[in-house]
Amino acid sequence: MGQRAAYLAALGVPDWRQRRPLAMQPVAREAARPTAPPLPLAPVIPAGADARPEESWEAVAAEVARCTRCELHACRTRTVFGVGSRSARWLVVGEAPGAEEDRQGEPFVGRAGKLLDAMLLAIGLRREEVFIANVLKCRPPDNRNPAPGEVAQCLPYLERQIALLKPSIMLAVGSVAAQNLLATDVPVGRLRGRVHSFGSAGTPVVVTYHPAYLLRSPGEKRKVWEDLKYARAIAGAQPA
Numbered sequence: 532m533g534q535r536a537a538y539l540a541a542l543g544v545p546d547w548r549q550r551r552p553l554a555m556q557p558v559a560r561e562a563a564r565p566t567a568p569p570l571p572l573a574p575v576i577p578a579g580a581d582a583r584p585e586e587s588w589e590a591v592a593a594e595v596a597r598c599t600r601c602e603l604h605a606c607r608t609r610t611v612f613g614v615g616s617r618s619a620r621w622l623v624v625g626e627a628p629g630a631e632e633d634r635q636g637e638p639f640v641g642r643a644g645k646l647l648d649a650m651l652l653a654i655g656l657r658r659e660e661v662f663i664a665n666v667l668k669c670r671p672p673d674n675r676n677p678a679p680g681e682v683a684q685c686l687p688y689l690e691r692q693i694a695l696l697k698p699s700i701m702l703a704v705g706s707v708a709a710q711n712l713l714a715t716d717v718p719v720g721r722l723r724g725r726v727h728s729f730g731s732a733g734t735p736v737v738v739t740y741h742p743a744y745l746l747r748s749p750g751e752k753r754k755v756w757e758d759l760k761y762a763r764a765i766a767g768a769q770p771a
């Protein structure tokens with residue numbers, strides 16, 4: 532089995548090139564037409580659109596490292612700022628650090644992280660070629676969902692990261708990331724398969740399931756594969 536086939540197998544997509552065409556879902560149809568004009572469905576969020584003139588990655592990282600804006604600072608081991616290339620075209624946005632991320636200070640480590648890496652490699656992206664960050668920079672206790680007040684305090688950091696990175700595409704993984712980025716309570720299953728827009732720059736956002744969810748529900752891996760292909764098509768249609 533070749534390397535790429537191994538990554539696809541990890542996604543539960545063992546040999547997509549030799550399959551007969553599936554009954555195409557809306558997502559797949561969109562992915563097959565990368566030049567189709569994106570249809571922004573989510574409201575444009577003006578916050579964080581442009582980097583401040585004096586802004587820098589170092590300034591944001593330093594503020595996050597000493598942040599006490601919400602109560603989560605009291606129970607963290609370390610903040611999880613984000614990792615990857617600061618010139619990446621892809622920004623992957625997740626929910627919040629888990630126990631292992633809190634220990635290591637890096638997002639998406641452990642089993643879910645390995646699956647995310649496999650997801651990215653399946654579309655030809657190495658982890659270090661993208662930037663990966665979370666909506667929250669500190670771990671909520673017992674892996675509970677972030678409280679609205681915590682998101683309100685922490686999201687500006689992500690918005691500043693987005694303004695610095697200026698990604699060509701954002702991949703929102705999981706409901707917390709998707710719903711907070713898009714300011715909606717629509718479930719992930721209904722946010723998939725279409726391109727959303729973030730900020731005044733109109734950065735395309737594609738939504739898919741969180742790798743931790745896939746570990747519990749491996750039957751959904753096919754849908755994630757369709758989402759990844761769709762996101763790749765959208766990214767390919769963006770200016771370099």
Ligand code: SF4
Pocket residue numbers: 595598599600601602603604610667668669670681684685
């Ligand atoms: S979660 Fe965000 S806002 Fe809250 S303390 Fe951590 S860095 Fe600050």
